Amino acid sequence: MSKNTGIRKSRGDGYDRIEWLDAAGNKHAVRADNPLTAAEVIPGERTRRPGKYRGQSTYQGNYWCAGIEGHVFHESMAEFTGLMLIDHLYDIDQLFAQPMLLTFADGTFHYPDFLAIEADGTRHLVDVHLKSRTEEAHELAFKQTGEMCERLGWRFTVIDQLDDVVRWNLEALARYHHPRFTPSTRVEKQILRAATRTATFGELRAALRTDRPGEHMPALYNMLWNRHLQIDITKPLTDLTPLSI
Structure with a gap:
């Protein structure tokens, strides 16, 4: 099979159109005017392949x-943080990077950054694009993408702010997002019972203290990551951070 070079933009045909590649690299296309046909969109390969070059300012890689x-592939560290945010906030069954090429009726086009398929079947397109780098053409593409998603019953999110505090909190919690840190049913119930009697992270941490230092901290962070316990990730995580169930 030839190397995947993505899907190149083509001329508009008066309709909004979705193009994607399946796992075998075969190209597919549907008009973006019918929720039933749009449900066929299951990407298998990235539709855009960003190059690498000497002096590149962005860092490509893969987020677990x-x-x-x-x-999942990311093209920059902003996208890496965006992936952490998506992974934390939503219950995801499938997640694809650069999943499709959208060609709009007027001939303009857009490659969304990510497609998440959530546990309830919702298709969720996400773009990570900081406001400081957003130009008029980007705003138009986001507007057209949002209108297309509304028509199809999809969700569309533009992540245009990535506060340092949010990033730090996500990085701290993501150290324990792997399933190996998932608490047993007994430990989870123990933590939730303690949480009903405490108001802050520090109080809960103290209530869980045993003769084995930090014994329940990985499980606690895993539960925070999975939103079984709630905190405001826009504020620094300290012993004074309020907790809710």
């Missing part, structure tokens, strides 16, 4: 996603 228990 707890939701799918597998790796």
